[in-house]
Amino acid sequence: xxxxxxxxxxxxxxxxxxxxxxxxxxxxxxxxxxxxxxxxxxxxxxxxxxxxxxxxxxxxxxxxxxxxxxxxxxxxxxxxxxxxxxxxxxxxxxxxxxxxxxxxxxxxxxxxxxxxxxxxxxxxxxxxxxxxxx
Numbered sequence: 001x002x003x004x005x006x007x008x009x010x011x012x013x014x015x016x017x018x019x020x021x022x023x024x025x026x027x028x029x030x031x032x033x034x035x036x037x038x039x040x041x042x043x044x045x046x047x048x049x050x051x052x053x054x055x056x057x058x059x060x061x062x063x064x065x066x067x068x069x070x071x072x073x074x075x076x077x078x079x080x081x082x083x084x085x086x087x088x089x090x091x092x093x094x095x096x097x098x099x100x101x102x103x104x105x106x107x108x109x110x111x112x113x114x115x116x117x118x119x120x121x122x123x124x125x126x127x128x129x130x131x132x133x134x
Contacts, residue, residue: 050125057118064111071103 022030074081080093081100092100 053121
């Protein structure tokens, strides 16, 4: 006799249904009606994971911003910066920004990573709170 997979799955669900106890508030709301089904649910993502993402994103962004201000601040003030590149002393300034392009790109990438983590944390907490409140 051929039994379809969906029928086997339904039998497994029926067996599991008998083991599920409903929360007291739901049992009161249903009353004496028969339980046809119950749904097990959980958070898609816990809100505490979102908070850790937000804190990590903030720390990453603040540290990247600190390095950006420390490295590029003098250039924006019209001064020169002195640093070592490939073992030789290098000077970059408002008129000669070429040597500072690579460090600026690295700082920019790290800043974008921090902003991305922060935005994803805010987006994920919005998702988890919307699912929690709806």
